[in-house]
Amino acid sequence: MGIIVGKDTRVVVQGITGREGSFHTELMLKYGTKIVAGTSPAKGGTTIQGIPVYDTVEEAVQKEKANTSIIFVPAAFAKDAILEALDAGIKTIVVITEGIPVKDTIECIAKAKMENATIIGPNTPGIINPNEKVKVGIMPNHMFSLGIIGIASRSGTLTYEVAWEISKIGFGQSTCLGLGGDPVTGLNFVEVLEMFKDDKETRAVVLIGEIGGNAEELAAKYVEEVKYPKPVVAYVAGRTAPPGKRMGHAGAIIMGRVGTAQTKIEAFKAAGVSVAETPFDIAKILKEKLKG
Amino acid sequence: MGIIVGKDTRVVVQGITGREGSFHTELMLKYGTKIVAGTSPAKGGTTIQGIPVYDTVEEAVQKEKANTSIIFVPAAFAKDAILEALDAGIKTIVVITEGIPVKDTIECIAKAKMENATIIGPNTPGIINPNEKVKVGIMPNHMFSLGIIGIASRSGTLTYEVAWEISKIGFGQSTCLGLGGDPVTGLNFVEVLEMFKDDKETRAVVLIGEIGGNAEELAAKYVEEVKYPKPVVAYVAGRTAPPGKRMGHAGAIIMGRVGTAQTKIEAFKAAGVSVAETPFDIAKILKEKLKG
Amino acid sequence: MKLFEFEAKNIFQKYGIPTPKGKVVTTPKDAESAAKEIGKPVVLKSQILVAGRGKAGGIKPASNPEEAYQIASKMLGSLIKGLRVESLLVEEKLDIVDEYYASVTVDRSARSYVVLASTEGGVDIEEVAEKSPEKIVRLNVDPLYGFAEFHARKIVKKLGFGGKDLRTFSNIIYSLYKITMDYDAELVESNPLVKISDGSFVAADARIIINDDALFRHKEFSERAFLEYGEREAEARRHGLSYVDLTGNIGCLVNGAGLAMATMDLIKTFGGEPANFLDIGGGARAEIIKEGVKILLSKPDVKVVLVNILGGITRCDEVARGILEALRETGVKRPLIVRLVGTREEEGRKILEDAGINVFKDVEEAVREAVKTVRG
């Protein structure tokens, strides 16, 4: 079990011939991920790490039954890659690429919704399910271990730190995914919380947030409203960070007075979510919550 | 009965304050059409011919329960007017305006389809149902009369000639509508034939085609395929007309060798459709077909 | 509105589609120096807005600058398919390896744009379409979804391309689509799109037709409208009239395109030959009617003028006044046959009858009379 990816996940790597694409294909294969194809327009017919490379995602789906895609193509071509995956019928798309124009992201997410597909990212480290040995992402393999904690994070390396701590105390992870570091992403905390709620393997959920946006505030509201049935532990980075670029008055108008570490932490606390002071406290709190 | 418009039709005139809009509002009212509102952004609150004018179609729908729109606004603003009508929930939109860019028309028709709405036109004289005294269009009132013939036409004045002949022999019309003179229109012959098929009041159907496009050929194919249960009489204008502007090779490729009066007439004849030599023969053929 | 080949090629270049090295010239001297500058055999292509100029002698090769001068002297100023050659495009002669086809146009029945491509480019593409339709790949563009680069790759992939060609060809197709959208085109076509000996793709020919109805969004072309039309047709269009020259001797002026065509067909049925197609549209005022009649009277072939008006928005009295003004202004005396019914019919009839012009109520009668008149 776990969420979004599992043993039936068959991955096509879009941009497999690039530096990052080929490097991480190797690491994903090592982890156990079923990489069934790669794409690179104009390089169809070759192989990389023993994986067949096609010109189009359509071929990867038809010939190799790929159902999940991970995208490494440069930002300028990412929108096209995502739309191609959607068109080919891919239902889970992990977008590693950073620097995608927000207009492109917005369009892709809307079209994904129309196709009932899930976009993870952009600018995400991806998703990993240690129990089923599936990693569709770029996180360091050894920091994750079989387990029961669901992690959703807006961060990359910070997530690895936290996952590692959780691995060290023996809880491990059911699924860990990065929502992506961009302002607009395919998944938010609430949607992931919903999925973890129904996942039998997940015993507790960790949310790693940061300043900016109101995803944390909405997650807090959700936890409270549905009386979330599993322990939720949150950490919010950026108490000492400068406020992000201010989006004129409009930013303040659409979000209200939210978006600082303080408003997020307060919202979590008010909703009964345990808030960790430091990333290293998360593991300690989990121990507390799950003892007995 | 009849198709598309009837006694429940409640019309909002978009562009009611313009020369054409106000002139034809008067004529439609005279004919018996239930005009319930007009719109003209910035002129809301006034009245024209006793009809309340609103700034938005939304108000016309909410306050006057309009369910049908007729559009007289200039070509440059027509797309916006159509989209506004769709957004307000209008399900039948008659677009009188001529000269709308084809890109705009294509977009509007696609969006109408999404909303399950019907666009008649653009560049149409509209639709008239003499039996229920509803005219949403600009055709001369006195040329139409109560009756049993369904007419679908790509033309304007030529339609009036034909309708008049049919009125003179006493058959009258169940519904007469202009598909519109533009290359891309919201309705085609096949769709109208389908509607007339199920209309009890319509005893025979007249199709008035012209050179260009393949709407007539498709109609012929349809009549043959469904073994159309009512007599169909066709006339095709343009046997002596010069071929229209040639759309490069592409035009020929997408349509094949069709589009001339000859191909259309042959297609109709092959499908068992009676083809009139002149517009004035239509009434004679109808008499023949419906005698007894 | 049709663009000249060189205009279309400039746009192609702006969108990253390679075109042959070339220059537009209006004198033989310039043709010579253009050929010199290009520095290899060239092709001289007459810039006229009509299809089929190749077969009509509008495209000629020249192996050196002197020859370019000679050929240009002959071509410039000559008439091809009735249009005067005002300029030539002098282009490098390409070392063609293969000819392809690519276009974007409007698919009327699908109510969408359609993208077409084939490996069988060249003048016979229509025959290919008929005999081996599978050799032409077509993709209708969902108007709400749009056309993405990957769609172009799907098309080119289906044509059997891979490797670098896949990328190059699909980039060109994507650009054709972008041009279609940005310029409100009804047609953007390259035939042939060629592969040359170094393996690259070049648009050997380029055609763009802009949707007339969208010209208000493309003011850059407004100055040069009507160039694709003959003199009378251009004059008609300047007054918002739709006019096409034909070879008969019965001049027709009708309101409505369908009725105009039906009138012409009737003329033919009764044994006559229409001299033209002329639709005055809906609601024309006397001034416009006058211009329409004047255009008909300006054509020496026209032996009789047949006016067929079914007044709806168009008012018969306006028509009558326009006719009389045209006759007065030109002073031309030709038999005039008028059929007039509908809005303000009585007023119109009176105006004409007062001027001694007979007015018909029935179309067939009027047309018969016109045919009888030309037959003498």
Place this chain on the structure above:
Amino acid sequence: MKLFEFEAKNIFQKYGIPTPKGKVVTTPKDAESAAKEIGKPVVLKSQILVAGRGKAGGIKPASNPEEAYQIASKMLGSLIKGLRVESLLVEEKLDIVDEYYASVTVDRSARSYVVLASTEGGVDIEEVAEKSPEKIVRLNVDPLYGFAEFHARKIVKKLGFGGKDLRTFSNIIYSLYKITMDYDAELVESNPLVKISDGSFVAADARIIINDDALFRHKEFSERAFLEYGEREAEARRHGLSYVDLTGNIGCLVNGAGLAMATMDLIKTFGGEPANFLDIGGGARAEIIKEGVKILLSKPDVKVVLVNILGGITRCDEVARGILEALRETGVKRPLIVRLVGTREEEGRKILEDAGINVFKDVEEAVREAVKTVRG
């Protein structure tokens, strides 16, 4: 990337949104003649890329050209909110009747653009948003449907406008949306958008922020990037590093924005103060690391440099090499505390330890050490 007010206003004008008569000047003399040209009282507005310049003295009225000269002399070259005033926008003083608000921005949680408008424009708009949210009309744009003129009219209608104002205001809102799309903007805002005494609307202020990630599509701005940043921040961005100056004395260099913020928070938790935020991103090479360290060492406030690397894509040996090169190149001697784990950890550790630098494995330990170091 923030655009200057005058740049934003030029774009507004191009899209048909009226802006005050005005001119950008860089000398008091030019300010004087601009005021003369305008021929009535003016406002001098410092062109700096930071919000809140009004309250910071960056906007001043002048009733005549001489006064404009005087004020410009003082404003030009002065520092406002840490940024030097290089140019002024000299604008006619508007005869304001009413102040409105209109903007388009990205709604993160709705994953769409959102259009906002209010009759309560001006500096207090945020307070209005909080206390009387009903006074602000908002419409989220369906990304697949787009935003049409009628949507703009719906918004303005909801604000209570009718008649000519309805048309004018909604045209402006539609233009703001078009600018947002065409320029890949994250924010296009006019606050206040004012009605002046003749009843017309004028964008008294104009703000545009372009999405940095989309700058590759807007080459026209590439030359003038980074102007909105301080010197060190601009230098960092030139190397693709994400840097923000803070007021503490512990310089931080971290891979990953989240980890960087968490590191800063830890510093604070343990009683220290971070001197900056610096995220080197993923997979940085030694060269980039070197530039990052150099930027930290260039800041006199920095008493200790704390490097926190969790190597995934980033390789620890590259980090180690980058650090040493920076130290060598600058010759600056400051205490250096390094936490290094992950990819090529052993190699990296060895390189640093060979150079006499202590390497930590645990973040908390490293941070504690850094705080201890600055405390002496």
